[in-house]
Amino acid sequence: MDKYFMGIDNGGTITKAAIYTSAGKEIGLATRKTKMIMPQPYHTEKNMEELWKANISVIKEAIRISKIKVEQIAGVSITGHGNGIYLSNKYGEPVYNGIVSTDNRAKHYIENWYSDARFEKEILPKTMQSIWAGQPVALLAWLKDNHPKVIEETDYIFMVKDYIRFKLTGKAYLELTDISGTNLLNVRDRCYDKELLAFFGLEDILPKLPPLKESTDLCGYITKEAANVTGLKEGTPVAGGLFDIAASAIASGLITDKELCIVAGTWSINEFITKTPIIDRELFMTSIYCLPEYWLVTEASPTSASNLEWFIDNFMVQEKLNAKENGVPIYDICNEMVKNTTPEESDLLFFPFLFGSNTVPNANSCFIGMNSWHKKEHLVRAVYEGIVFGHIYHIERLLQYRDKLEKTRIAGGVTKSNVWLQMFADCLQIPLEIVEVNEHGTLGTVMCAAVMTGNYHSIKEAADKMIKIESTIYPTKENSRIYKVKYMNYKKTLKRMEEVWKVGVY
Template sequence: MVESMTMRSLIIIDVGTTSIRGLLFDETGSIRTTEQRDNPPVYYPDGRVEQDPATWLEKLYSILSACRQTAESQGLQTEALVLTAQRSSVIPVDREGTALRPAIMWQDKRTDQICAALSDRGPEIYQRSGANLSPVFSAAKMRWIRENEPSVYQHTEKMVGIQDFLIHSLTGRFVTDQSFASRTNLMNLRDRCWDEDLLRIFNVDRSLLCDLLPPGSIAGSVGPSAAARSGLPQGLPVISGGGDQNCAALGQGVYQGGTLVANTGTGSYLIAHADQPVLDAQRRLVCNASAIPGAYIVEASILTSGSIYRWFFEQFYSTPPEEEKTFHQIDTEARSSPPGAEGVILLPYFKGAGTPWWNPRATGTFLNLTLGTRRGDMARAVLEGIAAEFRTNLGLIEGLTGEIKRVNVAGGLTTLDLYNQIQADLMEKPVYHSPVKEATALGAWVNGVITLGLHSSIQGALQSALGSQHPKLYTPNPATQGTYRRLIQRRETVIKAIEESGFYSL
């Protein structure tokens, strides 16, 4: 009689900006259950963004308990926990791992003045860390705590990110992986160690930083307290899967050259693979450690994208209170406008300009409006304005990583066929709309199963998870090429003219 083998599973924890999610994957890559707990930060009028770290622990153990129960009810054997999370938030903790103040979140702006004072060190910071000097990254936040809350700094055992905070609660160890560390402005991108010169620039003590591990490493195992709170077995491996966008790129198939992922959510990220650190002479692109051990990603960011389409819908497509709000009308009208949107151009800088312009003062602009302009032309111009940013950044990325042969697209706005076709036409590349709905968690799962030896390759793990699902292909339409090349030329002329005029500083 042949005994049946128990199916193995992993619990993936994915900490986002407004929620924390737990996904139970089996060893084939199928998602057996998803648990989500909303957990938004507090936004203050002066630009501060904070969160009580205790809320992450409360929701973490609630999710782990629920996933454990599902695994048991389905006869699954849990092999490990894998963590991924948002990057660049900072929590000072004591030696017990207890937070000494609320977390300073990644989008917090309180360090603007510190960054301005260090602006002359910007080129050196970029050359060493691969990332521009920015309030987004962790180092300036650590310096702010030292200068403004000296008592907190004095009592701090470690400055940790969200994933480090959770790993310590689970295992009792203070460790972080290199993909998170590369978003601090403190790790040397080449040797993947904390950089003494960067530590001196930001006046951060090395002793306050966690030990570094490659992404995908076993960070420790579930300790007695965590086992009691979650019901999981003591000794269960805890794996650091990598940063959220790093994992999302892996989950979307960016593990070798020639592929770009374009993720359009509230904002957008374009990410490509690199085998070695690659830096832009003009510091327009960011280079980070990949979720793949030893590899790198080149990253461009657009600060507002899908959020603009929603804003335009809410402002110009009002519906009676008793009717459900749907995007059907705006989508239909955008489709009715021809390529080029009858000359209407959008500059999508509703929260400043990201890559490659890097101007926090830039604002959103519609150009070429006439009395003949229709609402649908403006809606299409929103979609084209986002995709035009992609086109500009694609050219920069290709200059560093080599030719991009395909673009894998994901995110909420990619449910719109028109937008995906616009992306293909403007980037002049084949665009594949991935069937993957949980790219971040999938990327973390890939790292987990390879670490545990359940799969031998990234390609094999992804193929197992995707099964018979295939992406939808959008090919560039040659008839739009002239229109869109003129659009790119006109918008870049306008952008440079606005910059040179000093308009945003008036």
């Protein structure tokens, strides 16, 4: 029988399952939106039972759509949003809502840790990354102070993909690429470190951290219980999987240090790989990559397409209804609205800080420059542009550590929008290569299953065989000049707003 592989992706807002051939061709895809719970300002959570049901639903649907026998699925692998935290007892029952990486409740812990002289001298060389509010260290510290019983009842501390893998296999593990982005791990030595955890006041959580596994390691088999509810075959092997930023990077063909990858999803992810780890307190993160000899260098913040989702949900209710009635995606309507405007006709700025920012202290989201002449399409364009400018802001920081770019690759929901892709190319003023893939996260993580089962010898070989460049988008000269001016205006205004955000506007 032909071999197929299933990839599962639990993002900040969408859960997906896709089935691929060994050549990387997608034959079945199912998606389901999961509700973001915001019980208080700066809190972003998921109901973990609902999340598990969403995974069951998309697995069953992907199998149905693919029209293959479940016996042909040779392996399963999972990815998901990094950071946040998912706490479980030993039976797989949640002890608290899952917390998503956009959560900002623990931001007050960060300043204290940074002001400690030990951070730069002792901690940063081990973790190779900044500290921010949506990371497990901050969230666990907050829970320890505010809900100590939750910590007591916790048997396992998981990332989202590791929790779903536990539900499928009954085996508790944390996978290296994912946990290396959390400050819970000594990244330099690839191990847990009691002294590191003690810096954050978390040394007592060490027994709750499951054993570590590599991306392509066998991490258990589909249990009878999981098989009964998902339709997967009992005994199907499950791989370690990947941090979503690594999954999107490898699915974009990031296998040398010559390219840069942009992921425009819930988060603004901008990354390249290197054989020499970069350690700098101003850098967002250096983490473990799925290619043995490489590190993944990342600049990121929760400032990407999640801002568009918020705008659509709050200000395009009628458009959403119209789209549903006409059987078209709401994003097609957004794209059309942007196409009906030009970059030079409005100076309206949008700062994409709805979920905070780890580069601009105390930042909030806002429109600046609005007047009575502006229409809704100008606001949508400003959101598109603001998100792109947020990516460029990160890329400029990355360019301190590497040679100038000649081209880049892009992943995430933005790849379904030609008008947005052109905007990225025009603003970056370099060509964008688009990979022939619908879902980067599921394809990237599927490579782990293909290696685990012996279909390929390495992730690099899997990437070589499963990835193809679909097209290249080149910047337009005139728009590039206009966007260069607009981006400079964005940066100047951002600098002025820092003082406003610092003192507060209320």
